[in-house]
Amino acid sequence: MSDAPAIELRGISKAFGPVQANRDISLSVARGTIHGIVGENGAGKSTLMSILYGFYKADRGEIWINGAPTQIPDSQAAIRAGIGMVHQHFKLVENFTVLENVILGAEDGAMLRPSLAKARKLLGDLSEEYGLKVDPDAVIEDLSVGHQQRVEILKQLYRHADILILDEPTGVLTPAEADQLFRILERLRAEGKTIILITHKLREIMEITDTVSVMRRGEMTNTVKTAETSPAELAEMMVGRKVLLQVDKTQAQPGEVVLKVENLRVLRGGVERLKGVSFEIRRGEILGIAGVAGNGQTELLEVLGGMITAQGGTVQLFGAPLDITGRMANGQTRRAMGIGHVPEDRQTEGLIMPFEAWENVAFGYHADPKFRAGALMDNAAIKADCADKMARYDVRPPNPRLPARNFSGGNQQKIVVAREMDRAPDLLLVGQPTRGVDIGAIEFIHKQIIALRDQGKAILLVSVELDEIMGLSDRIAVMFDGQIMGERLPQDTDQNALGLLMAGVTEGAA
Amino acid sequence: MDKMPKWADVVLIPLISVVLALLVSGLVVAIIGESPWRAMQIMVRGAFGSAYGWGYTLYYATNFIFTGLAVAVAFHARLFNIGGEGQAALGGLGVAVILLAVDWPHWSLALAAAMGFAMLFAAAWAALPAYLQAKRGSHIVITTIMFNYIASALLVYLLVNVFRVEGSMSPESASFAAATHLPSAADFAGGLGFRGSTPLNISIFLALIACVLVWLLIWRTRLGYEIRAFGHSETAAVYAGINPTKIIMITMLISGALAGMMAINVVMGEAERLVLDFVEGAGFVGIAVALMGRSHPVGVVLAALLFGALYQGGAELQFEMPAISREMIVVIQALVILFTGALDNMVRMPVQQIFLSLRRRAAQAQNSPEA
Structure with missing residues (x-):
């Protein structure tokens, strides 16, 4: 083994049509280090990693692995070069066992038994060596997300990966699981593995990486030693200007109760997703719901937004019962009552991607009389409304005729936010308002949410980003397994305490 | 990502597809030992060369517009209604029922009533698969195609046992009264x-x-708007408060009614009685017409005209070139359907590539003087 860097990229460029996704990128990662790559959405991180893993071919530039120029035309070549990738969305076969998943695509022959026996032995050794404990005979769908991720890492190690690329690995983990992941990564580093960590969470960069590179608009703008930088400095490098990481807000002035939820129960697919949830939100207040994705937050938003019906419990809006089981439980009546809803997934829920922006601005409000001209829709009025909203919510480009899918994530979200917030609803349901949104847009959206609160509106905020929950909420409720584990005030708690609640550990049991 | 201009999508690609289909058809004709060039001439002349040809071409096109629109409307809600055949058959039944039951004083009144019954019967036939899709999740492709067979069997039964004229050997209804006959092109043109x-x-x-x-x-x-939104994303539609059951039902009712309107042209306008198998595959041609017409009414009209010409020109070709059998005509029509519908991407990808590279070159040419 030489002292050559594990990975060296020299002048990598890649264009998609007129879009320059990567421009002359050079990067050197020393063996046995953890290197972070940060950047806003669309900065080119994923493209760069896809080139390294053989999904795309670079237009220009060279890849050197361990001091030797290497061609990586496909992912098989990447694996041969010792590169392993753990995707954000796991690529596991749900109804296979751990062992079967690990050998998938790396079987030794036509018969499975010898491969499985060999893999079982090797897996035992690997688990031992890196502290990656997983039951080889467990079926994937029975494992927690954290354990599934370990299987992904084991899969790569089984294929003799020396260089691991992790794409947003903590997005689906509890803080405790993320901590465990970091311990595993440290162990891997100690054993001489090289790790590239792609994330947008600056806290993680600061905690675990040795060096960090910042990407902006397809270029690698800076590479610095983590110990010599700060989150604020990194954020500034990412956006190209000073950014407020902390949300500025005044003390809440809660008024009358807007929403009162009692003992709400929801079944979906035969599984009880909400098991008796109760809370209330007042005027001028933001209630944040923290929790790992998949613990009932989605169902909570959907039942309040009228997308699904409940099996039990009551919901009151300003003291009047809200239909959560019958014909009136739908998005149209909810909007008419002054409930706005920024859904968790703008691409499959909040927007019709092939529709032009103006058509999306009417989405859900298309029955509004002001958008009607006789029997037809008043398209001119909708277009004018869209142009007006685009100007005030800083949607770029401000072109009502552009299909939604041609906007960046942040601007798509601004279209949704403009539509749902501009009518100043008495109650706003917000799910993952800044998922996949660049820092500049995050700042803008956060300000809008605070402004709506200051107008005396009630806001239910669901987010898997603890920083966002901590920063925006006036009260925090933590959900786990369809129940609210407890309520906290942001000033009286910290991420660790919330993390315990998110994992279902209450004070009594702890 | 970048796309090609709209005119290329709407005009250029279907045109290339048709030309390719005709080239392959020509090859087949040549293999049989006939001249593709002469065959082509006969087809074009047969379809457009005379008022007689035009009459048939436009008559067929009328059928295909109705069935094409039926499929197109359903497409917008991402419903694949391949039951146009059966729905049109039921439409014909509706026409026959009302025209035989009532003594109509004038064709205009008869037309209004016949339209109502054609659409009612056909929509009802589409409603059952729609309900099964909306409420039971039975896939509409499967149910509508099964309903085609049921409709066909039903019509045979009714024509033989109910509508057949006493003493007649052919499974068809009595002729409609002369007062119900629609003005033909000879009358108005x-x-x-x-x-x-x-x-x-x-x-x-x-x-x-x-x-x-x-x-x-x-x-x-x-x-x-709701139909299109639902067609693009059901989850989003539910988010916006659009009721999926309602959209599926209404869309299929409209789609079925449009297919049923085809019976006005054939049963009331041409045969002037209900005959067996009067739909003659127009329901299926409607799928190709909607695909080729990009589910847009203008596209549907143009595609319907093309298929009308193929039907009429094909009939002439069969007549004038004995070596070319009826099956050969079906092969030619099938090739057009294959190229315009199923093999759309085969043409689309290269054309898109060409446009992309042209645009990139233009962009570079624009940038270079500054650099």
């Missing part, structure tokens, strides 16, 4: 050379009106 024998009748105007109404429905009304 005799000056253009149409004779009394032409099947073309005023239904073609109904087809064109239907095009305008469908365009209004899909792109200008709230219902059309």
Whole structure:
């Protein structure tokens, strides 16, 4: 083994049509280090990693692995070069066992038994060596997300990966699981593995990486030693200007109760997703719901937004019962009552991607009389409304005729936010308002949410980003397994305490 | 990502597809030992060379506009209605029922009633698969195609046992009263050379009106907006408070009614009685017409015209070139369907590549003087 860097990229460029996704990128990662790559959405991180893993071919530039120029035309070549990738969305076969998943695509022959026996032995050794404990005979769908991720890492190690690329690995983990992941990564580093960590969470960069590179608009703008930088400095490098990481807000002035939820129960697919949830939100207040994705937050938003019906419990809006089981439980009546809803997934829920922006601005409000001209829709009025909203919510480009899918994530979200917030609803349901949104847009959206609160509106905020929950909420409720584990005030708690609640550990049991 | 200009998508690609289909067809004709060039001439002359040819071409096109619109409307809600065949058959039944049951004083009243019954019967036939899709999740492709067979069997039964004229050996209803006969092209456009024998009748105007109404429905009304939104994303539709059951039902009712309107052209306008198998595959051609017409009324009209010409030109070809059998004509029609529908991407990808590289070169040429 030489002292050559594990990975060296020299002048990598890649264009998609007129879009320059990567421009002359050079990067050197020393063996046995953890290197972070940060950047806003669309900065080119994923493209760069896809080139390294053989999904795309670079237009220009060279890849050197361990001091030797290497061609990586496909992912098989990447694996041969010792590169392993753990995707954000796991690529596991749900109804296979751990062992079967690990050998998938790396079987030794036509018969499975010898491969499985060999893999079982090797897996035992690997688990031992890196502290990656997983039951080889467990079926994937029975494992927690954290354990599934370990299987992904084991899969790569089984294929003799020396260089691991992790794409947003903590997005689906509890803080405790993320901590465990970091311990595993440290162990891997100690054993001489090289790790590239792609994330947008600056806290993680600061905690675990040795060096960090910042990407902006397809270029690698800076590479610095983590110990010599700060989150604020990194954020500034990412956006190209000073950014407020902390949300500025005044003390809440809660008024009358807007929403009162009692003992709400929801079944979906035969599984009880909400098991008796109760809370209330007042005027001028933001209630944040923290929790790992998949613990009932989605169902909570959907039942309040009228997308699904409940099996039990009551919901009151300003003291009047809200239909959560019958014909009136739908998005149209909810909007008419002054409930706005920024859904968790703008691409499959909040927007019709092939529709032009103006058509999306009417989405859900298309029955509004002001958008009607006789029997037809008043398209001119909708277009004018869209142009007006685009100007005030800083949607770029401000072109009502552009299909939604041609906007960046942040601007798509601004279209949704403009539509749902501009009518100043008495109650706003917000799910993952800044998922996949660049820092500049995050700042803008956060300000809008605070402004709506200051107008005396009630806001239910669901987010898997603890920083966002901590920063925006006036009260925090933590959900786990369809129940609210407890309520906290942001000033009286910290991420660790919330993390315990998110994992279902209450004070009594702890 | 970048796309090619709209005209290329709407005009250029279907055109290339048709040319490719005709080239392959020519190859087949050549293999049989006939001249592809002469075959082509006969087809074009047969379809467009005379008022007689035009009469048939436009008559067929009228059928295909209705069935094409039926498929197109359903496409917008991402429903694949391949039951146009059966729905049209039921439409014919509706026409026959009302025209035989009542002694109509004038064709215009008869037409209004026949339209109502054609659409009612056909929509009802589409409603059952729609309900099964909306409430039971039974896939509409499976159910509509099964309903085609049920409709066919039902019509045979009714024509043999109920409608057949006493003493007649053929499974068809009695002829409709003369007062119900629709004005034919000889009546309203005799000056253009149409004779009394032409099947073309005023239904073609109904087809064109239907095009305008469908365009209004899909792109200008709230219902059309909801149909399109539902077609792109059911989850998003639910988020916006659009009721999926309602959209599936209404869309399929409209789709079925449009397919049923085809019976006005054939049963009321041409045969003037209910005959067995009068739909003659028009329901299936409608799928190709909608695909080729990009589910847009203008595209549907153009595609319907093409297929009308293929039908009529094909019939002439069969007549003039004995070596070319009826099956050969079906092969040619099938090739057009194959190239315009199923093999769309085969043409689309290279054309898109060409446009992309052209654009990139233009962009570079623009940038270079500054650099």
